[in-house]
Amino acid sequence: MNRDSEKQRPHERLEVWRDAMALVESVYRFTATFPDTERLGLTMQLRRAAVSVPSNIAEGAARRSTADYLRFLSIARGSLAEISTQIEIARRLGFMEAGKAADDLVDRTFARLNALIRSLDISPRNVRETPALYESPIPNPESHAR
Template sequence: MDKPHKQLETWRQVMLLVKTIYELTALFPNDERFGLTGQMRRAAVSIPSNIAEGVARGTSKEYLHFLNIARGSLSELDTQAEIALMLGYVPKDLALFEQMNLVGRLLSGLHKKIGQSV
């Protein structure tokens, strides 16, 4: 049986975003390995990790807390992606930005749904 977080469309979409971030940052210059690459990967991994932890906690209040952390990590990732764009590491028309927008909308919807049950 799947874990509860694996049933969430939000979690599944974030996992695709994590994959995109890993593939994208693999193309960054080697001197960014311990800089922007590491930061973007950590921020991306934090999003589904916090969703999963929130679901596992069992109370709506704790779930909302971890969803807020996930939303913060997404904002961090968005900022880092803008820096990568500014430095010319990613193209302006990259689908990554739309993917992050989708995840943001899904996280907000999930937050709103859980918030109504508190």
């Protein structure tokens, strides 16, 4: 469902959120091909992690403080790392013939999420004046750069 840009919520305007939504769709499509024995295992894990990414981006965008926003973006980034690991597990188990699109979306979403995190970085002057307000829960915004 695409809304007019005037009616879009703040998170719906973010390219990273749109990429994350495409990732969810991709994950659901390729996990549908997994064996039935994985329905409560890897399939569910991948789907939950995938849904977590755009959900946390949206929740962070709705927060009032930059620190809260960064915290939710950090959680989204953690879920992306989880998806990346689970895709590798699926590949090693031979379940990933159709998963290339998801793999590419993970990389693109990581890049855009890291760019958003960097754009929210606070200047060193502000941090010196009121450090408690600007502490970032994200220790390394480049952690998934390839």
